[in-house]
Amino acid sequence: MRLTDALPKEGSQKRRRRIGRGISAGQGASGGFGMRGQKSRSGRGTRPGFEGGQLPLYRRIPKLxxxxxxxxxQYTTINIADLASLPANTQVNLATLMEAGLITSDDGPLKVLGDGELTVPLQVEAAAFTASARTKIEGAGGTCTETD
Structure with a gap:
């Protein structure tokens, strides 16, 4: 066996295309780059992200x-400090707060925020509670019920 005998099986590999070797080779003259224009010249065509003068994507999206x-x-929010004026063991939800005048507009489900102090126990029904609001309501002896 000789080194020249160690060849791949016939038809198992395609030979690589040799461009720029004359017109009979199939990829002569312009070498597959067309006639004229920016993409036919030597060197890099355009930089990455270039969109032909249109404001590119990386400049169109928000920056900061x-x-x-x-x-x-969107939630209707109320602070613990506003609930402190209610009497003890009151059922608190969006409808009762609207009746009491503590909330003037219904902007969505009720969310209780933890700003202020609470001393009376209340039964609060809301879509969401902050962690500090939950601890203050339960610390005052009240209950927190999440509604959907």
Whole structure:
């Protein structure tokens, strides 16, 4: 056996295309780059992200911090300090707060925030509670019930 005998099986490999070797080779003259224009010249065609003069994507998107949430959940919020004026063992939800005048507009489900102090026990029904609001309501002897 000789080194010249160690060849791949006939038809198992395609030979690589040799461009720029004359018109009979199939990829002569312009070498597959066409006739004229920016993409036929030597060197880099355009830089990455270039969109032909249109403002590129990396400049169109917002630059700082983060993207805004598209379908953000809107809540009607109330602080613990506002609930302190209610009598003890009151059932608190969005409807009762509207009747009492503590909330003037219904902007969505009720969310209780933890700003202020609470001394009376209340039964609060809301869609969401902050962690500090939950601890203050339960610390005063009340209950927190999450509704959907």
């Amino acid at each position: 911090k983060h993207f805004t949430v598209i379908n953000r959940q």
